[in-house]
Amino acid sequence: MIEISEFKNFTGIYQVNDTGKRFLATINLTPGKKVYDEILIKFRNEELRTWDPFRSKLAAALLNGLEELPVREGSHILYLGAASGTTCSHISDIIGNQGRLYCIEFSPRSIRDLTTICEDRKNMLPILADARFPDRYSPLCGLVDIIYCDVAQPDQSKILVDNARLYLKPAGNIMITIKARSIDVTKPPAEIFKGEIEFLEKNGFLIKQKLRLEPYTSDHIFILGSLKKQ
Amino acid sequence: MKAYLSLTPLGFMAFNESNILVGIKRFELNPQLIAHKILDIENGKKLSEAEEILSELLSNNYSTIICDTEQLYELIKKTVAAKDLKIVLEKNNNVTVKVKADYDSLLTSYGGFKSSVEVNKFLNKICLTYTSEKIKVSASRRDMLIVQAIEALNDLDKNLNLNASRLREWFSLHFPEINDLVSNHQTYSKIISEIGFKENLTLQKLVELGIPDKRAELIINSVSKSLGANLIPNDINIIKLYANMIVNEFETRTRLEDYIDQAMEEVSPNIKSLAGSTLGARLISLAGGLANLAKMPASKIQILGAEKALFTYLKSGDRPPKHGIIFQHPLIHNAPKWQRGKIARALAGKLAIAARLDYYSPNINMNISDALDKRISEIKKKYRNPPEKTKKTKTSRKEKIKLSKKVLSKKRR
Numbered sequence: 001m002i003e004i005s006e007f008k009n010f011t012g013i014y015q016v017n018d019t020g021k022r023f024l025a026t027i028n029l030t031p032g033k034k035v036y037d038e039i040l041i042k043f044r045n046e047e048l049r050t051w052d053p054f055r056s057k058l059a060a061a062l063l064n065g066l067e068e069l070p071v072r073e074g075s076h077i078l079y080l081g082a083a084s085g086t087t088c089s090h091i092s093d094i095i096g097n098q099g100r101l102y103c104i105e106f107s108p109r110s111i112r113d114l115t116t117i118c119e120d121r122k123n124m125l126p127i128l129a130d131a132r133f134p135d136r137y138s139p140l141c142g143l144v145d146i147i148y149c150d151v152a153q154p155d156q157s158k159i160l161v162d163n164a165r166l167y168l169k170p171a172g173n174i175m176i177t178i179k180a181r182s183i184d185v186t187k188p189p190a191e192i193f194k195g196e197i198e199f200l201e202k203n204g205f206l207i208k209q210k211l212r213l214e215p216y217t218s219d220h221i222f223i224l225g226s227l228k229k230q
Numbered sequence: 231m232k233a234y235l236s237l238t239p240l241g242f243m244a245f246n247e248s249n250i251l252v253g254i255k256r257f258e259l260n261p262q263l264i265a266h267k268i269l270d271i272e273n274g275k276k277l278s279e280a281e282e283i284l285s286e287l288l289s290n291n292y293s294t295i296i297c298d299t300e301q302l303y304e305l306i307k308k309t310v311a312a313k314d315l316k317i318v319l320e321k322n323n324n325v326t327v328k329v330k331a332d333y334d335s336l337l338t339s340y341g342g343f344k345s346s347v348e349v350n351k352f353l354n355k356i357c358l359t360y361t362s363e364k365i366k367v368s369a370s371r372r373d374m375l376i377v378q379a380i381e382a383l384n385d386l387d388k389n390l391n392l393n394a395s396r397l398r399e400w401f402s403l404h405f406p407e408i409n410d411l412v413s414n415h416q417t418y419s420k421i422i423s424e425i426g427f428k429e430n431l432t433l434q435k436l437v438e439l440g441i442p443d444k445r446a447e448l449i450i451n452s453v454s455k456s457l458g459a460n461l462i463p464n465d466i467n468i469i470k471l472y473a474n475m476i477v478n479e480f481e482t483r484t485r486l487e488d489y490i491d492q493a494m495e496e497v498s499p500n501i502k503s504l505a506g507s508t509l510g511a512r513l514i515s516l517a518g519g520l521a522n523l524a525k526m527p528a529s530k531i532q533i534l535g536a537e538k539a540l541f542t543y544l545k546s547g548d549r550p551p552k553h554g555i556i557f558q559h560p561l562i563h564n565a566p567k568w569q570r571g572k573i574a575r576a577l578a579g580k581l582a583i584a585a586r587l588d589y590y591s592p593n594i595n596m597n598i599s600d601a602l603d604k605r606i607s608e609i610k611k612k613y614r615n616p617p618e619k620t621k622k623t624k625t626s627r628k629e630k631i632k633l634s635k636k637v638l639s640k641k642r643r
Contacts, residue, residue: 097347097350098346098347098350100346100350100353108364108365108368111361111365112365115358115361115362115365118354118357118358119358122347122350122351122354123350123354124354125350125353125354125357126357126358126361127357127360127361128360128361128364128365128368135299135300135301135321136272136299136301138237138298138299138326139237139238139239139268140239140268140353140356140357140360141330141333142330142331142333142334143330143331143333165322166322166330167330169331185541185544185545186544186545186638
């Protein structure tokens with residue numbers, strides 16, 4: 001027996017209960033097409049795609065109690081570290097055709113897979129560029145409501161701040177996943193997270209929530225914040 | 231008067247300080263062409279549209295042009311009209327901020343789009359072309375081909391060992407005695423592939439395949455006393471087929487090595503002259519490309535490939551690794567233990583220079599191996615004898631960690 005209900009009060013996200021197994025899902029923007037190896041489920045006149053929290057940190061954050069998800073239908077989002085497009089595809093589902101997802105990825109190998117997805121999903125724009133130099137994709141990008149940063153680099157907070165300065169709307173939101181091992185493999189994660197949060201606060205961000213992502217990913221923290229009004 | 235210049239997917243747009251559009255030079259509204267124009271600007275090429283908008287602005291009395299990105303600034307400076315204008319770089323200026331905020335409405339009004347969905351489709355096509363072109367450029371880098379080739383060589387070696395071991399076990403059911411007498415996998419496979427039944431072995435054939443006389447005699451003598459089973463043609467033929475496959479694999483391996491040798495000569499002759507083709511290619515592979523290798527400090531090159539040991543050292547405070555994959559270099563593994571660290575350091579230092587030479591000015595082969603040889607002979611002379619064994623006082627592991635953490639934190643400060 002499959003039970004489908006809305007996931008908390010988040011628009012566009014559903015919860016599927018299949019005899020005890022619970023997973024998240026989003027409405028497929030491109031019905032019939034899979035992006036990774038998710039399961040497609042018919043629901044009313046739509047099709048749902050299951051969302052794997054072990055592969056997508058955003059799903060993990062949602063399951064671990066993320067209180068607010070600024071991603072809505074029509075949102076414009078800058079995604080730093082798009083990789084092969086797993087999380088991107090679900091964000092693309094939620095924002096719908098009116099929304100726009102700028103996908104910045106640095107590795108040619110990963111973005112090759114992403115490009116295939118973008119051929120079907122017109123609300124995703126693949127951009128092969130180094131997020132450290134946000135100027136370089138300036139002709140292609142406008143202001144965004146949200147910046148989602150998942151780059152796993154030691155200077156990732158600085159990368160987020162530099163991109164926010166150029167592209168984030170006033171009082172815009174940020175979501176950043178911090179991987180302790182990428183920043184310093186010897187320090188204890190709690191110390192690293194504290195340092196990164198301080199850096200973000202010093203640069204004008206208000207931290208609304210921080211979550212660990214266990215059991216889905218270890219030594220990662222997910223931060224939801226917003227740009228303080230100047 | 232000042233004009234603020236911005237590059238958008240529609241073309242060049244110029245605004246005055248009050249955010250009013252004072253000049254526009256449109257690109258042809260073709261997403262593929264627009265993508266190529268943006269790539270041209272990234273690659274430092276000139277653009278006629280840039281000339282045109284500058285002449286227009288100049289004739290309308292705009293003498294100062296303010297650019298919002300470095301790429302735009304570099305492009306504008308190169309134009310002919312630039313000599314009559316003052317060109318300034320001001321990143322993220324107020325006008326740019328407004329342009330970005332009004333991005334969609336600018337695109338819809340000047341691009342003739344009816345909705346943001348249409349704008350999405352337009353931008354999507356531009357980005358697909360832009361990114362595809364960049365992917366092609368990155369794939370055509372010859373160092374990436376070398377990386378794949380050396381990884382293929384590693385995979386092939388693993389397979390060869392696996393397959394050759396299997397062949398030995400299999401054939402030993404028929405003629406176990408030959409297993410210990412022919413240690414070289416390639417020769418063993420060749421013998422089996424050509425001869426099959428042990429009774430078909432002749433002294434002449436063995437010598438032809440490279441076995442020394444005495445050993446060949448031993449092999450021939452073992453045939454009659456062999457404890458192995460007699461097989462039917464069907465059984466032997468399948469073993470021969472398998473052996474033949476391995477012989478071909480060995481040939482492929484040789485050709486792969488030759489390819490890597492040639493490619494290294496073209497792509498990084500200096501690294502090749504210091505470390506040889508195979509080790510050089512492995513270094514490029516570990517670094518993730520020649521560009522990355524060229525940017526690494528010598529100390530990192532020294533321990534490329536010893537990541538496990540490195541992180542153990544960082545966490546535990548025990549001894550750091552002296553060499554990574556460069557251990558494969560005869561200068562290091564043939565040297566006595568107490569000299570290896572110093573030689574590794576010297577070699578890594580020269581490798582760093584070689585990598586930079588190869589990346590920034592390819593095809594020029596400079597004789598850095600001479601400088602290295604000089605340093606190596608210095609080391610060998612000065613440290614000819616092993617150091618005296620000093621009495622080590624037993625420091626507990628905990629104390630060792632404490633001590634090195636102190637050292638590390640002092641270094642950080």
